[in-house]
Structures are given as structure tokens and as C-alpha cells.
Amino acid sequence: MAKLIIPCPKCNSHTTDLYRERGFSTKGFPFDAVFHCMCCGHRLYGQAAVKLAENVVTAQEQAAAEKAAAVEQAKKEAAARAVAQARAQEAAAKAARVKAAKKTSSSPPVAAPVEGAPLKLCAWHRCTKGPDGTRMVARPNSKYCSRDCSNKNARWRYTQREAEA
Numbered sequence: 001m002a003k004l005i006i007p008c009p010k011c012n013s014h015t016t017d018l019y020r021e022r023g024f025s026t027k028g029f030p031f032d033a034v035f036h037c038m039c040c041g042h043r044l045y046g047q048a049a050v051k052l053a054e055n056v057v058t059a060q061e062q063a064a065a066e067k068a069a070a071v072e073q074a075k076k077e078a079a080a081r082a083v084a085q086a087r088a089q090e091a092a093a094k095a096a097r098v099k100a101a102k103k104t105s106s107s108p109p110v111a112a113p114v115e116g117a118p119l120k121l122c123a124w125h126r127c128t129k130g131p132d133g134t135r136m137v138a139r140p141n142s143k144y145c146s147r148d149c150s151n152k153n154a155r156w157r158y159t160q161r162e163a164e165a
């Protein structure tokens with residue numbers, strides 16, 4: 001982690017220092033803490049200096065946590081959109097197949113309208129990596145959303161074969 005920069009509460013300068021006063025053996029932490037602003041000369045001692053540093057750390061942690069939560073939320077939303085799109089495409093394809101099957105051979109089957117690159121759901125039927133704990137969208141050039149699902153599917157097929165034998 002980078003060195004903690006504590007903005008001066010007086011002039012807001014970042015050229016500040018937080019250190020422990022030396023040579024005062026009677027003082028222990030946090031009473032030997034000193035905050036010093038090189039810009040305006042503002043100083044804080046002891047617990048006031050520690051408190052200032054703590055507030056800065058807390059604010060930084062909060063900002064980092066909020067940022068991480070926002071990134072996580074955006075990822076979830078993107079995944080949810082992709083899964084919804086893939087489901088809609090699967091449903092449309094199924095509807096088209098049903099429609100085509102019902103029609104007489106004289107009329108050609110109508111293909112389902114597909115916008116952009118077709119999205120597929122993970123081929124592992126017990127996939128739980130989707131945003132709501134159901135199937136996730138498969139990766140491009142793969143039947144699965146992840147190596148994990150590919151492995152699980154392979155294992156499952158192996159056990160199915162074993163059961164049949």
C-alpha cells in the first residue's frame with residue numbers, strides 16, 4: 001500500500017508528515033504522535049493526530065469499498081443482461097422450431113431473428129454461475145461459461161456412462 005497521505009485540515013496541502021516524536025520516553029503511542037503540515041505549519045499532537053490519520057484511512061477504505069461494490073454491481077448487471085438476452089434467444093429459437101414443426105412441408109421454416117452475435121447459455125445443465133444462481137452465458141468459442149462447468153459436465157457424463165454400463 002502506498003504511503004498514507006493526510007491532507008492538512010487547515011490548508012488542504014498534501015505535503016504533510018505524520019511521525020512519532022522521539023526522545024520523550026514518558027510518552028507512548030498515541031501520545032507521541034505528531035502531524036505536521038509543511039505548507040502552513042499546522043501541527044496536531046497525540047490523539048488528535050492519530051484521530052486525523054484514522055479518519056483519512058476510514059474515508060479511503062470507504063471509498064475503496066464503494067468503488068469495489070460499484071464494479072461488482074456493474075458486473076452483475078452486465079451478466080444479468082447477457083443471460084436475459086441468451087434466454088430470449090433460446091426461447092425464440094425454440095418457438096421457431098415449434099412453429100416450423102407445426103407447419104406443413106410446403107412452407108419453409110422461419111428462422112428466429114438473431115440480433116448481433118448469438119448468445120448461448122452454459123451447456124452444463126447444473127451451472128449456477130449466472131447472476132441469479134442459474135445458468136451463465138457461455139464464453140465465445142465455448143459451450144461453457146467456465147472451465148469449472150466444462151469439467152463438471154465431463155465428470156457428470158462420465159458417471160452417466162458408468163451408471164449405464
Ligand SMILES: [Zn+2]
Pocket residue numbers: 008009010011012013037038039040041042
Ligand atoms: Zn497546512
Ligand SMILES: [Zn+2]
Pocket residue numbers: 122123124127128129135136144145146149
Ligand atoms: Zn457454467
